[in-house]
Amino acid sequence: MKRICCLLAALLLAALPCATAFAAPAQSEIDALRGTKLYVYNWGEYISDGVDDTLDVNKAFEEKYGIEVIYDTYDNNEVMYSKLKGGGVSYDIVIPSDYMIERMIAEDMLEKINFDNVPNYKYIPEKYRNLSYDPNNEYSIPYTVSYVGLIYNTEMVDEAPDSWTALWDTDYENRILMFNNPRDAFAIAQSVLGMDYNMESPVAWKVAAELLMDQKNVSPVYVNDEVFNKMEGGEAAYAPYYVGDYLTMHDNNEALAFVYPKEGVNYFVDAACILKGSKNKRAAELYLDFLNEPEVALANAEYICYGSPHTEVYNDPDYLYYQNELLYPEEGAFKTQLFTNLSPETLALMSTLWDDVKNYIPTAGSGAHDFFFGEVNSGAAEQTDGKKLTPEARKYAICIGVFLLLCLAWVIFRYARRKYRENV
Numbered sequence: 001m002k003r004i005c006c007l008l009a010a011l012l013l014a015a016l017p018c019a020t021a022f023a024a025p026a027q028s029e030i031d032a033l034r035g036t037k038l039y040v041y042n043w044g045e046y047i048s049d050g051v052d053d054t055l056d057v058n059k060a061f062e063e064k065y066g067i068e069v070i071y072d073t074y075d076n077n078e079v080m081y082s083k084l085k086g087g088g089v090s091y092d093i094v095i096p097s098d099y100m101i102e103r104m105i106a107e108d109m110l111e112k113i114n115f116d117n118v119p120n121y122k123y124i125p126e127k128y129r130n131l132s133y134d135p136n137n138e139y140s141i142p143y144t145v146s147y148v149g150l151i152y153n154t155e156m157v158d159e160a161p162d163s164w165t166a167l168w169d170t171d172y173e174n175r176i177l178m179f180n181n182p183r184d185a186f187a188i189a190q191s192v193l194g195m196d197y198n199m200e201s202p203v204a205w206k207v208a209a210e211l212l213m214d215q216k217n218v219s220p221v222y223v224n225d226e227v228f229n230k231m232e233g234g235e236a237a238y239a240p241y242y243v244g245d246y247l248t249m250h251d252n253n254e255a256l257a258f259v260y261p262k263e264g265v266n267y268f269v270d271a272a273c274i275l276k277g278s279k280n281k282r283a284a285e286l287y288l289d290f291l292n293e294p295e296v297a298l299a300n301a302e303y304i305c306y307g308s309p310h311t312e313v314y315n316d317p318d319y320l321y322y323q324n325e326l327l328y329p330e331e332g333a334f335k336t337q338l339f340t341n342l343s344p345e346t347l348a349l350m351s352t353l354w355d356d357v358k359n360y361i362p363t364a365g366s367g368a369h370d371f372f373f374g375e376v377n378s379g380a381a382e383q384t385d386g387k388k389l390t391p392e393a394r395k396y397a398i399c400i401g402v403f404l405l406l407c408l409a410w411v412i413f414r415y416a417r418r419k420y421r422e423n424v
Contacts, residue, residue, distance in 0.1 A: 144309070
């Protein structure tokens with residue numbers, strides 16, 4: 001089905017020049033752009049590229065408009081951001097995630113889009129417009145929408161998991177994968193602790209970091225795109241990752257299954273943007289419009305396997321993932337949180353804590369695992385009157401402890417200030 005749809009898409013794209021005038025820019029504008037280059041920076045494996053008879057989107061764009069596409073990829077938002085901030089590179093288009101778009105807008109790294117040059121934006125419905133990361137809808141066009149969840153190997157796992165705590169289960173030591181980027185990794189710890197992903201409390205971030213350090217007891221392997229080979233090859237029991245990528249992995253290993261953990265998950269939007277100082281902004285807008293041609297959007301949605309924000313895609317009964325319950329779950333079926341940009345101070349703290357997590361070497365008898373997850377293993381568990389503390393009780397204990405420490409700090413501060421005034 002996928003091959004047939006992509007062949008039909010190629011035929012339809014060949015006929016696009018004959019479309020009505022409102023669907024394409026004036027021919028003179030196209031002619032002026034021929035022979036130019038467009039530099040695109042995108043996630044790896046994030047565009048239909050002609051493999052297995054799929055539509056080669058960049059090639060189709062080049063053939064239609066005579067604009068050469070120079071295409072590079074990155075593993076995660078932080079790598080992309082660091083490369084752009086480091087200078088020495090010049091791209092026209094980038095496709096970051098929501099919170100990173102918010103940050104890049106705040107740092108004046110993006111150009112405003114002239115939506116008159118992107119008529120296919122009409123296919124993006126209101127629910128994907130004016131979102132928190134781009135509230136005035138000036139800098140971005142949604143490309144994919146999706147969720148993070150937990151992938152597990154049914155041939156290696158005794159029982160189907162329903163919680164993120166599976167990633168701390170010492171029964172699967174050396175067989176657990178973990179995100180190799182701080183925002184996604186911290187979100188999992190924050191979910192377990194019942195915290196807000198966008199909190200600004202340094203104490204709360206440090207508690208989440210302690211939980212991630214405790215995970216070192218299972219010797220997790222930190223991955224980005226390496227997750228595909230490891231899960232498809234049956235090398236790991238658990239891996240947190242994106243639902244669309246799970247569908248790709250499942251095609252290659254039917255023993256894999258997926259769940260949205262009960263503590264909640266990250267819901268995200270990746271969107272196409274034009275970088276500040278683009279040397280070919282008009283061609284960039286033409287490219288954004290091309291990505292939203294219904295045939296192109298369908299080819300990308302079926303190749304990437306992420307949810308599509310494009311009405312002509314998700315309402316198409318012939319769409320490979322039409323009404324797929326994992327990609328398009330019922331609203332409210334589970335708890336979700338959207339990342340927002342963090343303050344510079346919290347970003348710096350997160351970076352420092354992430355380095356601490358990655359460099360941490362667990363020692364015997366640290367006790368942290370028993371405190372957080374006494375019920376996961378048969379080993380020593382924290383007890384009160386002979387009963388194990390529930391996860392909810394531990395969360396409350398942490399919150400109460402933090403509150404008492406803050407109260408103590410406030411009392412000490414007031415006392416010190418009063419003594420200082422008495423001595424002046």
